Amino acid sequence: MAQRSRLHVPRPPARPGEEPDFSYLSLSPAGAVPRPDARAPARTVESLGRDLVRVLDEEGRAVGPWNPHLEPEELQVALRHMLLTRLFDDRMQRMQRQGRISFYMKSTGEEAVSVAQGMALQPGDMLFPSYRNQGLFIVRGRSLVDLMCQCLSNTRDMCRGRQMPIMYHWGAGNIFSISGNLATQFPQAVGWAMAAAIKGEDHIAAAWIGEGASAEADFHHGMTFAGVYQAPVILNIVNNQWAISTFQGFAGGERRNFAEYGPGYGIPGVRVDGNDFLAVYGVTRWAAERARQSGGPTLIEHVTYRAGAHSTSDDPSRYRPKEEGSAWPLGDPIARLKQHLIGLGEWSEERHAALEKQLEAHVLACWKEAAAFGTLTEGPTLDPATMFEDVFHDMPPHLARQREELMRLAAAQPARGSPEERSLDSRSAAVAKEG
Amino acid sequence: MAHMNMVQALNSAMDIMLERDPRVVVLGEDVGYFGGVFRCTDGLQRKYGEHRVLDTPIAEGGIVAAAIGMGVNGLKPVAEIQFADYIYPAFDQIVSELARLRYRTAGEFSAPVTIRTPCGGGIRGGQTHSQSPEGIFTHVCGIKVVMPSNPYDAKGLLISSIEDEDPVVFFEPKRLYNGPFDGDPHKPAVPWSTHPKGAVPDGYYKVSLSKAEIVRPGNDVTVLAYGTMVHVAEAAVRLANVDAEIIDVRALAPLDTDTLCSSVCKTGRCVIVHEATRYSGFGAELAATVQEECFWHLEAPIARVTGWDTPYPHAFEWEYFPGPARIAAALTRVLEDR
Numbered sequence: 096m097a098q099r100s101r102l103h104v105p106r107p108p109a110r111p112g113e114e115p116d117f118s119y120l121s122l123s124p125a126g127a128v129p130r131p132d133a134r135a136p137a138r139t140v141e142s143l144g145r146d147l148v149r150v151l152d153e154e155g156r157a158v159g160p161w162n163p164h165l166e167p168e169e170l171q172v173a174l175r176h177m178l179l180t181r182l183f184d185d186r187m188q189r190m191q192r193q194g195r196i197s198f199y200m201k202s203t204g205e206e207a208v209s210v211a212q213g214m215a216l217q218p219g220d221m222l223f224p225s226y227r228n229q230g231l232f233i234v235r236g237r238s239l240v241d242l243m244c245q246c247l248s249n250t251r252d253m254c255r256g257r258q259m260p261i262m263y264h265w266g267a268g269n270i271f272s273i274s275g276n277l278a279t280q281f282p283q284a285v286g287w288a289m290a291a292a293i294k295g296e297d298h299i300a301a302a303w304i305g306e307g308a309s310a311e312a313d314f315h316h317g318m319t320f321a322g323v324y325q326a327p328v329i330l331n332i333v334n335n336q337w338a339i340s341t342f343q344g345f346a347g348g349e350r351r352n353f354a355e356y357g358p359g360y361g362i363p364g365v366r367v368d369g370n371d372f373l374a375v376y377g378v379t380r381w382a383a384e385r386a387r388q389s390g391g392p393t394l395i396e397h398v399t400y401r402a403g404a405h406s407t408s409d410d411p412s413r414y415r416p417k418e419e420g421s422a423w424p425l426g427d428p429i430a431r432l433k434q435h436l437i438g439l440g441e442w443s444e445e446r447h448a449a450l451e452k453q454l455e456a457h458v459l460a461c462w463k464e465a466a467a468f469g470t471l472t473e474g475p476t477l478d479p480a481t482m483f484e485d486v487f488h489d490m491p492p493h494l495a496r497q498r499e500e501l502m503r504l505a506a507a508q509p510a511r512g513s514p515e516e517r518s519l520d521s522r523s524a525a526v527a528k529e530g
Numbered sequence: 531m532a533h534m535n536m537v538q539a540l541n542s543a544m545d546i547m548l549e550r551d552p553r554v555v556v557l558g559e560d561v562g563y564f565g566g567v568f569r570c571t572d573g574l575q576r577k578y579g580e581h582r583v584l585d586t587p588i589a590e591g592g593i594v595a596a597a598i599g600m601g602v603n604g605l606k607p608v609a610e611i612q613f614a615d616y617i618y619p620a621f622d623q624i625v626s627e628l629a630r631l632r633y634r635t636a637g638e639f640s641a642p643v644t645i646r647t648p649c650g651g652g653i654r655g656g657q658t659h660s661q662s663p664e665g666i667f668t669h670v671c672g673i674k675v676v677m678p679s680n681p682y683d684a685k686g687l688l689i690s691s692i693e694d695e696d697p698v699v700f701f702e703p704k705r706l707y708n709g710p711f712d713g714d715p716h717k718p719a720v721p722w723s724t725h726p727k728g729a730v731p732d733g734y735y736k737v738s739l740s741k742a743e744i745v746r747p748g749n750d751v752t753v754l755a756y757g758t759m760v761h762v763a764e765a766a767v768r769l770a771n772v773d774a775e776i777i778d779v780r781a782l783a784p785l786d787t788d789t790l791c792s793s794v795c796k797t798g799r800c801v802i803v804h805e806a807t808r809y810s811g812f813g814a815e816l817a818a819t820v821q822e823e824c825f826w827h828l829e830a831p832i833a834r835v836t837g838w839d840t841p842y843p844h845a846f847e848w849e850y851f852p853g854p855a856r857i858a859a860a861l862t863r864v865l866e867d868r
Contacts, residue, residue, distance in 0.1 A: 221603070255636040266638035271602065276626045282592050283627070286599020286607075293555065293581050293605065300599070312619070316592030323587055485633045486672050488640070488695035491740070491784035 105344030111412060115422035119349075120398065121145075122424065125152035126159025130377075133384040137363045137391075144354035144364035147398060150373035155434035161377035163215075167441035173214060173372055174436060177206040177429045179454050180230045183239055184403075186458045187246060187260075191407045195470045196246045198260045202227045204370070204402030204420070207428035208303075208333055210234055211375035216301060216329075216383060221291075223271045223284035223302035226261055227333065235268045239461040248477070249469030255485075256477045277308035281317035281330065285392075288328035289320070299386040301329040306353050306396075307338025310346045318394070322360035325391030329382045330362075332394065333369065335401035340414040354396035362392050369397030370428040373435070398425065479505065533723040534730040536707045539681035540570045540646070543688035544608060546734050548578045551606060554692060557584040558593060558610030558646075567612055568648060568707060594620035594645065598628055601641025606692055614649035614701060615661045628697045629672035644691045645699045649677070650758050650805050651837075651851060652705035652715065656844035662757070662806035662837070667699045668783040668815065674739055675782040677701040679760040680710065680727030683780060686737025694739060703757035703805075713762035713853040742786040744793065748775035751799035751864055754790060754816050756780060759803045759852065766857035772865060774801075782812060790816070791823040798829035799864045803857055808836035830867060833860040 108116035128146045131139065150162045157164075165173075184201040191199040202209065209230025216222070222231050232242060244251035246260035254262065264272035271287075274280055284302035291298050304314060309332050321328050332353045336343050346353070357364025363385075367378045375397060382393035400423040404411050416422075436442035469475045483490060483498040490498075534542065547554045556571055562585035565572030575583035586593050590611050597607035611617045617624075624645070632640040651660035667675045674696055678684035684702065691698035705711045709720045710727075722728030745760060750772055755763040756779040767774045775793050779785070794800045800820050802813040813834045820832055835852045843850055 253636060253638075254634060257636065258634055262634070264635045264638055266635070272631065272635045272639055274627065276622060279595065279623060279627050282595030282623075283599035283602070286596030286601075287603045288599070289596060290555075290600040290603035290605045293600075294603075312591055313595060313623075316589045316595055319587050319589055320592050320596050485637045487674075487784075488632070492787070493784060 105342070105349055107342035107344065107415065109416050109419065110414065111416055113416055115416045115419040117422060117424050120424065121147065123147040123149060125149040128159070128161065130160035130381065133381050134388060134390050137358060137361050140363045141358045144352055144357055144366055144396070147366050147368055148374050148378055149368040149371050150377060151371045151431050151435055155431060155438045157373050157435060161374055163373060163377040163380055165373070165376070167436065167439055169214070170432065170436055171441065173210055174429065174432050174442070175450065175454070176210040176214070176230060176234050177372070177432065178451060179458070180206045180210065180233050181429065182451070182454050182458050183229065183233070183242070186462055187243070188407060190462065194472060195466070196260050197471060198407055199246065200226050200261050200406045201403045202229055204427060205333060205335055205399050206230050207372045207375050207432070208331070208369050208397045208399060211372045212301065212331070212379045215376045215379035217298070219269060219298045220383075221269045221271065221284070221287050221298060221300045223280035223287070223300060224273055225277075225280070225303040225305060225308070225333070226273050226275075227305070228303050229261070229263075231270055232263060232265060232268070235265070235270065237263075237265055237268055239458060240465045243462060243465035244468055247465060247468070247470050249465070250475050250477055251465070251468040252477070255481055257482070278304050278311035278313035280304075281313050282320055284330070285317045285320045285326050285328050288326040289324055292327055297387055299327040299329065299383060301331065303331045303333055305338055306332050306334035306343050306346050306348060307341060309353060309356070318356065318360040318362065321392035322362050325389070327386035327389075328392045329379065329386060330392060330394045332396045333399060334396050335399050337401045337405070337411070337415065339405045339409060352396060354394060357394035362394050364394040364396065366396045366398060368425055369399030370425040370431060372428060372432045400425070402427075531729050532732055533728050534681045534685075535709070535722040535728065536678070536681045536684045536702065537569050539685040539730050540688055540702065541572060541574070542730065542732070543685040543692070544571060544574060545577070547608075547689060547692045548574060548582060550734065553604060553606045554608065555582050555584065555600060555605050556608045556610070557586050557597060559586055559588055559612050561585060561610050566610065568704065570646070571610070590616050590620040591623055594623040594628065594643070597643045597645075598623060598631070598641045601643045602639055606642050608644045608646060608692055611645060611647040613659050614647040614663050615658045617647055617663065624667070624673065624699070625670050629670045632696070633672055640695065641697060642695055643697045644688070645697070646688070647699070647701060648704035649701045650703040650705055651842050651847060652711060652758065654844065654847060655842070657841040660842040662701070662804065664701050664782055665806055665810065665812035665815075668812055672696070674698045674784065675701070676739055676780060677703065677757040677782060678780065679703070679706065679757055679778050680725065681722055681730050682727040683737050685730055686735050687739065687780065689734065690736045690739045693736070698739070701757065705758050706761070710761045711758055712765035713851065714765070715848055738781070740781050740784055740786055742780055742789040743778045744775060744789070745778045746774065746776040748773040748797070750774060750797055751801060751861060752777060752793040752797045753801045753803060753857075753861070754779055755803040756782065757805065759805055762852070762854055763803050763857055766854040766861060769854050770858035770861040772861050774861060779816070785819065787819055787823065791820060794820050794824040795827040798827050800824070800828070800832045801835060801857065801860045801864055802832065803835045803852060805837050805852060807839045808834055809839050811836055830864040833864050835860045
């Protein structure tokens with residue numbers, strides 16, 4: 096009898112109440128994957144997309160050819176950046192819960208991706224982040240106060256109140272604007288890299304998206320253009336297993352690794368342990384060296400785990416087992432680098448605790464400084480008339496007219512939060528009740 | 531002063547800008563070695579090399595995204611979308627990225643990209659080679675939208691667009707590439723060499739991105755048109771034998787409200803003409819603006835003559851096209867109660 100065709104609808108290995116199961120992940124032992132020459136043709140390095148590049152072993156020792164052999168001082172800086180990123184995230188999450196900011200997205204568990212890559216690249220390299228790359232801003236030295244003021248949409252907000260929290264940018268720091276529309280930055284980064292090559296400069300570009308967003312056309316546009324023109328760009332897929340409630344199988348992860356997209360476009364694809372600072376650093380160095388020597392683009396898949404919720408609007412306990420995070424086989428990036436440094440005799444639990452305390456105090460001090468420029472609930476506030484600026488380079492007459500209209504209305508109304516306004520509010524509430 | 535058709539005028543604009551400004555690059559499908567399916571970039575790659583005049587993969591979203599990245603990195607990209615009908619895969623990059631980059635970064639980033647794209651019907655292109663989607667783009671804050679109606683303006687407007695700090699979507703009415711088509715497909719084609727606006731300076735000059743032009747002064751009724759319809763409106767005015775003032779809108783966004791509305795306030799009557807479909811078309815914005823600014827001067831309801839609200843049908847192109855007879859009828863109607 097002929098069989099009817101049936102759809103395969105992917106299902107995650109475990110739902111709430113079920114035993115977490117990561118047996119679908121294929122893991123290579125630390126140090127086991129060979130490191131080819133950075134100029135090796137894409138065709139000869141296809142196995143890099145099937146294996147998993149790891150440097151730190153179970154005991155926290157750095158092994159194998161991808162070890163970047165960093166000085167202990169550099170590793171301590173890396174640990175500090177990762178810890179600061181995590182503590183910054185924790186503080187901002189709490190501030191959202193208290194109603195001081197409207198929204199937040201933590202990068203907990205994924206700090207090694209941004210911090211290792213930010214450190215492995217050069218300051219002149221242009222970064223096109225996704226929304227979970229706050230570590231890049233921290234590595235490049237943007238003050239936490241500035242990031243917090245953006246989240247607060249206050250009078251010091253770099254976006255002048257025009258963007259949701261976390262949609263940072265930094266022109267002087269060579270970090271592009273974060274877009275809420277996923278994957279758009281991927282082909283833009285390729286265009287930036289093409290321009291660098293056209294101008295004969297040796298800066299490269301790097302872009303990040305999640306594994307879920309690799310289903311967007313923009314991912315494929317970026318890959319096509321990067322492959323065709325051999326643009327000097329590093330394209331990163333951060334595979335944290337979850338796109339809100341959608342597990343990586345819905346982006347095609349059941350049948351191939353995301354790094355294996357690379358060879359289809361003529362681009363090397365490297366799959367790396369995203370929670371292993373040294374492995375991410377080593378792979379990024381390899382890709383950067385390749386790009387700078389006209390070797391073209393590299394696709395890197397970072398295998399990691401989204402330890403927290405997608406955002407403050409999300410509740411992962413509704414779609415994945417609560418214990419999944421503790422069952423994750425690649426551990427925590429901060430704990431692993433800490434273990435490595437302790438093994439080297441260059442760190443200790445005491446120093447770690449002291450650093451954590453010091454950074455917590457720093458984050459709190461930054462928050463107090465930022466909140467003085469205004470929060471959602473307390474002034475000072477931005478002038479709404481500024482909303483008409485920057486739509487165009489020069490304000491056209493129709494926007495000038497609309498701005499005048501708004502200012503006339505504002506002038507006729509009591510200021511926000513003034514006693515006059517509050518009494519108006521109670522009157523309109525009374526009217527609404529009667530109505 | 532040379533005579534140029536619109537293709538040559540556009541080519542000249544890009545040639546001059548590639549020569550004057552090393553930041554200018556041209557990219558798009560078939561634009562390089564081949565010189566474009568309409569020949570607008572003919573010879574440019576030979577002259578400026580394949581790093582400045584780039585053939586691209588067939589991926590409009592990728593073309594615009596790459597142009598944005600290039601713009602952010604200090605270049606001035608001129609991207610060609612082969613037909614306006616193919617622009618939709620790039621829509622998100624235009625609307626969510628290109629148009630709003632300056633705004634969302636409070637001026638720290640911007641991408642001065644010019645997107646050239648041939649639009650309009652009259653070439654037996656059916657529904658995938660005939661559309662006029664300008665109204666979709668005028669609704670987007672942060673991009674400028676222009677459409678020239680002749681070679682002189684085409685060159686001057688394109689140079690202005692490339693030099694502009696803001697992104698521009700530059701619609702080229704492809705039926706006008708070779709001559710001032712007046713809406714009658716059965717008449718022998720008229721070349722641009724017979725038209726005063728076919729006289730185009732060889733060198734650099736600009737036409738403002740924010741000024742409409744009165745192409746025929748008149749007293750009894752104002753016709754607002756752009757692109758191909760400017761010439762069709764001229765034919766209609768001759769046919770109806772009325773003293774109409776025809777305005778070539780040219781800059782759709784931002785709009786030169788003053789030129790448009792002073793004319794309507796003078797004539798008291800207004801006919802709006804475009805080839806695009808009517809419902810929520812750009813004519814609705816024009817009609818609303820005229821109503822707001824000229825209400826007490828209006829002697830008759832504002833009339834719109836547009837493409838019907840159907841996809842562009844291959845076999846019924848001339849029944850669909852808002853030709854001189856339909857425009858003449860509208861002119862007669864708004865002048866009826868004089």
